[in-house]
Amino acid sequence: MYLKKMMVSILVLSPMIGLYAQTTAAEKDSIYIQQHEGDLEPAKVLHAEPLYIDLIRDLGARKGEKEWNIGLGLTDNLNFDSYEALVEYEWAPMDRLGLEVELPFTFYSAVNGTGREDVPSNRLNSLKVAAQWSFYVNEQRATSMAIGYINELELSDFASFGKPFIKGNVYNPFLVVAKRWGNNFHSLIYTGPTVEQNFHTEVFHTIYDANTSFHYMIPGTRNFIGVEFNKTLDERDFDMTIRPQMRLGIADNLLIGIVAGIPVSRENERLSSFVRLIWEPKHKKK
Structure with a gap:
């Protein structure tokens, strides 16, 4: 009973x-x-930021925000492995404006009996500086838009460092459009041309990038799961890498992002992985 x-x-x-x-x-x-978002000024919309092609600063950045990133990655190429490492600092000196300085490194290791002469030399790739301005933020529509510019002074590899010291420059204007659907679903488009100039030959090479991402943010947290589609159009060649990813909060101001890379066509590389550690020092909120 x-x-x-x-x-x-x-x-x-x-x-x-x-x-x-x-x-x-x-x-x-x-x-x-x-x-x-709340009653803080200026208005800002919560968006999920992709982990591999990340933004210069949050869309609708507020003055005083800052963030340190450390990234580590591994790519399985056909004849060698490449190890990626980066250190970047981003901050907002004023409302809606984000700035960034980044030092990206690449180290190489031969595989499958490849001779050392066929493997690129280790390098500090470039000195990278960037700016991003959020020109549209609408909380009711949960939509934000921004324009930005990345400039990279390309450096010589360690084997010929200083001969010359700077070998070229990369110009990269871009546009970002982000939309949150309801409370948990996020979409983002990051697109723009990349123009590489070689100072020695005075040759300009242009490619076009179109990166789209979709994320689901776990209710009441900063954790999310999602995927990036990184697409590159180079003259008549088209490449795309699918990057499933997740972000976990391990402290109030410390996050870790984990990314896998799956190339649609394995012309130049196989699978890859990337880990990003994100630390946001506390700042005063208005």
Whole structure:
């Protein structure tokens, strides 16, 4: 008799418990978004930022925000492995404006008996500086847009460092459009041309990048899962790499991002992986 009453109670309460859990998750998510956007000035929309092709600063950046990134990656090429490392610092000196300085390194290791002469030399790739201006932020439509510019002074590899010291320059204007759908689903487009100038030959080489990303943010947290589609158009050649990814918060101001790279065509490389450690020092909020 007691077991029967207990079963009846469970059947009656189950829908209520499920509804309560859903409500709690929705409330947590709404509270988190309110904390991020809220009554703070200027207006800002919570967006999920892709982990591989990341933004210069949050869209709608507020003065005083800053962030350190350390990235480590591995790419399995056909004849050698390449190890990527980067250190970057980004900050907002004024509302809506983000700036960034980055030092990207690449190290190489021969595989499959490849001779050292056929493997590129290790290098500090470039001195990279960038700016991004959020010109449109609409909280009601949960939409943000920004324009930006990245400039990279390309450096010689370590084997010929200083001969010359700077071998070229890369010009990269870009446009970002981001939209949050409801509370949890996020989409973003990051696109623009990249023009590489070789100072020795005075040759200009232009490619066009179109990167799209889709993410689902876990309710009430900064954690998300998602995917980037990194597409490059180079004259008549088209390449795309699919990058499934996830971000986890391991402290209030410390995040880790994990990315896998799957090339659609394996002309030049196979699988790759990338890890990004993100630290956001605390700042005063208006």
